[in-house]
Amino acid sequence: MASDILIIGGGFGGVWSALAAARVRERHGADLTITLVTPGDDLVIRPRLYEADPAAVRVPLERILQPTGVVRVAGIATAVDTGQRSVSVTHADGRIERSGYGRLILASGSALRRPDLPGAEHLFDVDTLAGAVALDTHLHALPARPEGSGRFTAVVVGAGFTGLEVATEMVGRLRALAGPAADEVRVVLVERAETLGPELGQGPHDVIKEAVEELGIEVMLNATVASLDAGRVRLSGGTEIPAHTAVWTVGMTASPLTRQVPGRRDPLGRLRVDAHLRVPESPQVFAAGDTAAAMADGAHPTVQSCQYAIPLGRYAGHNAAADLLGRPLMEFAPAPYVTCLDLGAAGAVLTTGWERSVKLTGGKAKELKRTIVEKRIYPPLDDLTALLNAGDPEGVWG
Ligand SMILES: Cc1cc2nc3c(=O)[nH]c(=O)nc-3n(C[C@H](O)[C@H](O)[C@H](O)COP(=O)(O)OP(=O)(O)OC[C@H]3O[C@@H](n4cnc5c(N)ncnc54)[C@H](O)[C@@H]3O)c2cc1C
The missing domain is CATH 3.50.50.60 (FAD/NAD(P)-binding domain)
Structure with missing residues (x-):
């Protein structure tokens, strides 16, 4: 198995990377293979896992990837060899395969310690x-x-x-x-x-x-x-x-695969990436989501969150494809930082900026929180045009 663009991880970073890469391929009528390796069949809506009935908060990957022509491999990436430009994948049936890549997007997320x-x-x-x-x-x-x-x-x-x-x-x-x-x-x-x-x-x-x-x-x-x-x-x-x-609930660390990519890491184990989300020491590797320590603005690194994982995915996917096609890369430019914290029956609280000024509380903030986690962070399904639009780094989401 070999792929022009190989994406590890079927979470927010990986899925939006795939959509963005597919969008660039479509726009330029290019012949690029895009493969996404992940063990599960679903995009898990991780920010909703504290709710009752968590089994329901997932979306079938097939309905996101299949219309866009992204190949899905059900497996776990166990080793990354940036010298050989290959990844070892253990398939669901136990088979182990090495997969070559032109560009790798590492989006294998984070885990609780x-x-x-x-x-x-x-x-x-x-x-x-x-x-x-x-x-x-x-x-x-x-x-x-x-x-x-x-x-x-x-x-x-x-x-x-x-x-x-x-x-x-x-x-x-x-x-x-x-x-x-x-x-x-x-x-x-x-x-x-x-x-x-x-x-x-x-x-x-x-x-x-x-x-x-x-x-x-x-x-x-x-x-x-x-x-x-x-x-x-x-x-x-x-x-x-x-x-x-x-x-x-305490102590997050980036996926251990980050340690297999030559580069610098931050205290959370995330790979430090440049403005194009490339790992400078491993130029064929981009990182997105909770594996990436990117600068959100001139002074603040991104926070492990969907609000960054989605745009990180969009830019990483776009840039990996643009890089292979010799097109201009885009500098990461996410929307301003906000937090919306659910407070159960007591409502929610919305803050804006890095100083986290309170902008909304109670029922109104709760309404917004429900809209974010039940609608905005969901990708479109089945519809090719909507899916490719969702991969636009400059598009709004939700
Ligand atoms: C309870 C909870 C509440 C949260 N609330 C919020 C919130 O309110 N707002 C917010 O913005 N963020 C929130 N977050 C954080 C947010 O969910 C994460 O930052 C986001 O999921 C990161 O996206 P990701 O794609 O990097 O990782 P993930 O979504 O975790 O996806 C990682 C993917 O990689 C796959 N993977 C891992 N290892 C391998 C491997 N070796 N080979 C192949 N595939 C692999 C996994 O199976 C998964 O599909 C919350 C998280 C939790 C747990």
Whole structure:
């Protein structure tokens, strides 16, 4: 197997890379093969994995890639050899194949770093579809457990973006499952720092604090989990919480494939790329999504998020194809930074800019959050023109 453009990863970065490369191929009537390697059959809408029914938040890749003529290979890339310009792929049937490439786009995402603490096997997460489905299945089994044992208590570790969304949503999820036993519901948010949402800064802090109080979430600051078992969580200070559910949300690291590409990496393990999203030390390799540390503007690197993964994909796909065709490359120019944090039944909070000024709260922000995660970050399906337009680096999305 050999491909002019080989994309590793079928998430936001990889899918939008494929659409952008297909768009350039179509515009120039070029004869380029584009292949996307990913283990699953679906684009997983990862930002929705903290919601109830996570199994539903996925989109069949076939309906995105097939109309655009992008070849999908169901497999896992295990090794990248930039000298030979090849990638080793283990196919779903166990076959191992080396695939040559003209340009490689590394879009294999990121993963949660699970802690090494006693009882860590009892920690749930919402990092992957499998993890979120395991948590959902576990939650649905709680009503059958003994009353008063902490069956409806959940400890959420980390009060960052993901931890806040998990905790605020967990209140409603547990109440719905507990029914008449709703007064047994207890959600405890454990944060190592001395403040909620430490990386979100002062801007949205008070809105978050009010929401957490409104929902009755207990907050333990300057604390972390020391150990746990199936029915109890022990905190670093010695506090024991009877809890049948513990969710770990802290510590992301870029896909280990980034270490196989000669280049410089940032503290998250992301490859440092230039303004064209190329890895300078490995000029045939571009990176997109959570594997790429690009500059979002003159002063700030991109944040691991869909809001960057989608444009990173568009520019990387465009540039990989343009590079092969000898066409001009485009400098990465994403839209200004915003965050929209879900706060469960307490609404949401929208901030703009790197100082994260609050622009919208409550129901209006919640409406916007639903529009973003249920519509804007979904690609079009089946329709070739819409799919190719979705790959336009200068187009709006959603
Ligand atoms: C709970 C949660 C909430 C979030 N909320 C938000 C939010 O509100 N807003 C926001 O902008 N972002 C949010 N994010 C972050 C966002 O989901 C990620 O930044 C985004 O998914 C990154 O896209 P990606 O394509 O780089 O990675 P992914 O979407 O993770 O895709 C990576 C792909 O690579 C594949 N892959 C991995 N390894 C290999 C391999 N070796 N070979 C082949 N394929 C491989 C995977 O199977 C997957 O298909 C959230 C994330 C989580 C977990």
